Each structure stands twice: as structure tokens, then as C-alpha cells.
Amino acid sequence: MQRPPHSYRDDPSVPVFPDELPIVVFDGVCGLCSRLVRFTLWFDGPRERHRFIAAQSPLGEALFRHYGLRYDVYETVLLITGGRCLMKSEAVLALLGTLGPPWSWLAQIGTLVPSPLRNATYDVVATNRYRIWGRTDVCRRPPPGAEARFLG
Template sequence: MRPVARPEFSYREDSGVPRFDETRLLLVMDGECALCSAAARRIARWDHEDRIRIATVQSQLGRGLLLHYGLKPDDPESWLMIKNGRAHGSLDAIVSLGQQIHWSLRPLLILRLLPFGVQDWLYARLARNRYSLFGKGDICALPDPELQRRVIAK
């Protein structure tokens, strides 16, 4: 599911969205998903320039942002990447993120050749089945101090 298009930085006017460091790219992902937890650990390892922060869907910030952009916090398809005050979602945002964090993810660019409808369908299949495919985990319970430093708990 793609976020509702809104003007840049529109969340600043939403009382349900706590303030956060807008100078960094912010990811809103499921804190209970093993696939998301693995991705968060990898991001922490590859983000040498310290450009990325992570808010879980379960946090006040994550929930507030999802609701602001018309997404349902309890929907497994809901995730966001906030970059330069704009929200991005679905597979296209994952591909975009991959290009920014590690060269090994460049082959994912091929997915951008697919129409948005196909990208959304692929993402939805993965999102809806991630617990059965990868199990559950807890981003916040991970002992990795580098990841813990990046997770926004509010």
C-alpha cells in the first residue's frame, strides 16, 4: 500500500506525530517481524555515514506517521521511508533505500522496470506472508548497540 501523497513536511502540523530528527532518513517498520529485524541489523551495519533512523510501527512516532499518511499501523503492508519530508512506501521505496545503503543491492533496480501495480502486488505478497516465511523477532530486543542507537523508541 502506498502512502497518501501529502505536501513535504506535512506531518509537522499533525499533533499525532512526535518531533524527530528530519535531517536523517527515517524508516518506519514492524518491530516484531524477523525479516524487518534482520533488515534493521543490516542497515545498522551498512550505514557508515549514520544517515538512517528507525521507528517501529508499534512506537508513537511510527504509528503517528502511518496514520498521517493514510496507512493502518496493524496492516502488514504498512511501512514508510521518510526522506526530505516526503513519505515513500511499497517496493519502490525498498529499492530506493537499498541503493543508498549498499552496492550489493543495486540489482534490485531491475524491479523499477515493473509497473507500480506489479511492484505493489509483489510487496503485498511478501508483507502479508512475512511472519509465516521468516517468523517473529523484536528489533528493540536485539543486543547490537549500533542498531539500538538508531531505533527511535518514542
């Protein structure tokens, strides 16, 4: 569901949170999603340009609900940037685009693929992510030194 920028600020069911940096909302029990977060932390390094929210947290669930998404089965990563919510392949490519070369180059190449094909590929990966990359019973703890970058 497409909503105006920063619409979550007007939704009383969404707790107030700092949104001046891009925020990745991810499935905290998914092995692939946790790897994406660690990958982002590694390549973002000391610049600290991103924050993270586990979808299973109260804030993560409220954001999924706000955008009309299922909050019992997380079918997409969300990237909230500039108050806009990006989903699926658009979110992943935008996130890669912030990490500098070679990842930003890969993101630019990825945008050449038509969105329906990108999202169909995303859906296949999302459907099989637990089987391929595993699943944990609880959200993993943030890496040492990165705790302040995790919200919710």
C-alpha cells in the first residue's frame, strides 16, 4: 500500500521512533535477513548511516500493520528512507545503493531489470529463505558496538 511520506507519524498505533536515518525492518529470525543486516553493518562501517528494527518487535509489527502487510509472516524487508517505505527488490537495491562501490554499482545494474521480474525473483527467495539459510527461535542480539543502531 502506497502512503504519503512520514504517514506513520500520524498513526497512533505506531510508536514514535527516530527516523532521520534510513531504517531497515527485517525478519529477525531469518538467517538470510540477519546476514543482510550484518552485511550492511560491515559495509556501512563507522559511517553509521542506517538503523535496524526486527519485524517481530512491537515497532516492527506496527510498521508492517501500518503499511497493510501481514505481520505474522514477513514476506518483505522494508527500507524506510526519507519517510517513504520501500519493499521487496526496491528496498534491497536502495539499501545496496547506499553502501558505495561495488554494491552501489550492482544496485544500478539491478534497476535495469524490470520491477515485476525483480520482485518475482525476490518472492522465490523469500519463500525459500528459511529452508536455505535457516531460522532461529528468537531474534539474534546485535553485534557488539552496534546496539544503539537497533530500534524497537
